[in-house]
Amino acid sequence: xxxxxxxxxxxxxxxxxxxxxxxxxxxxxxxxxxxxxxxxxxxxxxxxxxxxxxxxxxxxxxxxxxxxxxxxxxxxxxxxxxxxxxxxxxxxxxxxxxxxxxxxxxxxxxxxxxxxxxxxxxxxxxxxxxxxxxxxxxxxxxxxxxxxxxxxxxxxxxxxxxxxxxxxxxxxxxxxxxxxxx
Numbered sequence: 032x033x034x035x036x037x038x039x040x041x042x043x044x045x046x047x048x049x050x051x052x053x054x055x056x057x058x059x060x061x062x063x064x065x066x067x068x069x070x071x072x073x074x075x076x077x078x079x080x081x082x083x084x085x086x087x088x089x090x091x092x093x094x095x096x097x098x099x100x101x102x103x104x105x106x107x108x109x110x111x112x113x114x115x116x117x118x119x120x121x122x123x124x125x126x127x128x129x130x131x132x133x134x135x136x137x138x139x140x141x142x143x144x145x146x147x148x149x150x151x152x153x154x155x156x157x158x159x160x161x162x163x164x165x166x167x168x169x170x171x172x173x174x175x176x177x178x179x180x181x182x183x184x185x186x187x188x189x190x191x192x193x194x195x196x197x198x199x200x201x202x203x204x205x206x207x208x209x210x211x212x213x
Contacts, residue, residue: 053203053204054079054080054202054203055083056079056080056082056083056084056086056087057083057086057087059169059200059202060083060084060087060138060140060169061087062198062200063138063167063169063209064084064087064088064137064138065087065088066087066088066089066091066092067088067089067091067092068088068092068093068137068138069088069092069093069094069095069134069135069136069137069138070084070088070092070093070094070095070136070137070138070139070140071094071095071096071097071130071132071136071138071139071140071161072084072094072095072096072097072140072142073097073130073139073140073141073144073158074097074098074099074141074142074143074144074147075096075097075098075103075104075107075122076098076103076107077103077106077107077110078096078103078106078107078110078111078120080140080142081094081096081107081111081120082107082110082111082114082116082120084138084140085111085114085116085119085120086114086116088119089119090118090119092119093119093120093121094119094120094121095120095121095123095132095134095136096120096121096122096123097122097123097124097125097130097131097132098122098124098125099124099125099126099127101124104122104123104124107120107122108120108122127149128149128150128153129157130154130157130158130161132161133160133161134161135161135162135163135166136161136162136163136166137162137163137166137167138166138167138168138169139158139161139162139166139167139168139169140168140169141154141158141168141169141170141171142169142171142205143171143172143173143176143205145170145172145185146172146173146176146177146181146185151185151188152188152192155185155188155189155192155194156192159189159192159193159194159212162212163212164212165211165212166211166212167197167209167210167211167212168189168194168209168210168211168212169200169207169208169209170185170186170189170207170208170209170210171202171205171206171207171208172185172205172206172207173204173205174204174205174206175204177206179206182206182208186208186210189210193212193213194210194211194212194213195210195211195213196208196209196210197209197210197211
């Protein structure tokens with residue numbers, strides 16, 4: 032595992048019940064994610080957002096939760112079972128340079144993880160490839176690790192690859208943008 036990736040045990044510090052104070056999935060994703068959609072949670076960690084998205088897409092929707100660490104995915108499976116949404120979530124182990132998914136999705140989430148990828152251009156190119164036409168990517172980066180200038184650079188790369196910024200949601204502790212595949 033690359034040294035720039037958040038270790039699984041550290042995820043417990045921010046992926047806990049207190050997180051709902053800052054990040055409410057239902058509110059964050061409501062404008063972009065609907066029942067019946069297929070969505071991907073890239074760098075899903077222990078599943079905080081995957082579980083929230085699974086509730087939104089309902090019984091007819093699907094969430095693909097992708098992470099580089101099997102321990103994260105194992106914890107997500109347990110949490111999804113307790114939340115009663117495990118049938119809507121598929122977990123996938125990815126490689127450091129490949130998300131390893133080719134299924135078309137309506138919505139992609141890259142929350143606090145794009146800065147951890149070894150090649151943001153390659154990562155964004157892969158996300159663009161799996162999004163359906165007019166599909167949305169919610170990209171959020173932590174203000175504590177990523178400067179606004181660095182975030183704008185990532186957005187420029189995304190635009191070069193065929194994404195169009197359509198929204199700048201206010202998300203606590205984050206730089207955020209919603210991009211649409213053109």
